[in-house]
Amino acid sequence: MAPSAVGSLFAGWPRPWWIAGGYAFELAVGRSWRAHGDIDVLVLRPAAGELHAVLTGWELWAADPPGTLRRWPSDEPLPDHVHDVWCRRPSSAAWELQLMVDEADGAQWRSRRDGRIRAPAASIGGRSADGLPYLRPEIQLFYKAKSTRPKDEADFAAVRPMLDAAALAWLDHALALTIPDHPWRASLTGGEPHTPAG
Incomplete structure (x- = not known):
């Protein structure tokens, strides 16, 4: 799905949601630099029970760690250990949308990766020129930093100059807490620009 189609799908839902993944970077920067294999949307766990109503007629599948997919029925609360929901319309053989579920304590967003990483939920997103909500680049980079792939390095190179x-301080702090020896940190604190190995 294109981001605009996701925007139409979630239009009118009063709960916070943000386009995440690689498309979040594009919406923040205002240009594209690579192809995308999927589209991700971040939602907060307190609103997860409403997703079946938002995606009426869709199949929603919970990704039970470490990654076993199973149908998620509408009458079942999303288990606390599930942070990914894969979605498709019955007419589609392919997955069309991935929902990432993060935690929230009242008005505070809390990272699903590490509870020490938190911020006011109202501050974790931005809006594109055409009004689409996206996850702030530094937060998306934090999620991508765990095990970087070539596309993650490309995203970092494209996004780093605009932070x-x-x-920069937020991302460096988050990495210092979770991956203190991460190679990106040198270029976040005024050191040399990061050049990926290989």
């Missing part, structure tokens, strides 16, 4: 001092 302001506050975003």
Whole structure:
């Protein structure tokens, strides 16, 4: 699905949601630099029970760790250990949308990866020129940093120059807590630009 189609799908839902993954970077930067194999949307766990109503007629499949997919029925609360929901319309043989479920404590967003990484939920997103909500680049980079692939390095190279001092400090702090020896950190704190190995 294109981001605009996702926007139409979630239009009118009063709960917060953000386009995530590689498309989040594009919406923040305002241009494209690579192809995408899927589209991700971040939602907060307190609203997860409403997703069946938002995606009426869709199949929703919970990804039970470490990655076993099973149908998620509408009358079952999403288990606390499930952070990914794969979605498709019955007419589609392919997955069309991945929902990533993060935690929330009241008005505070809390990372599903590490509970020490948190921020006011109202502050974790931005809006594209055409009004689509996206996950802030520094937060998406934090999620991509765990095990980087060539596309993640390409995203970092494209997005790093546009991050302001506050975003750079946030990402460096998050990585210092979780992956203190991450190679991206040198270029976040005024060191040499990061060049991926190989």
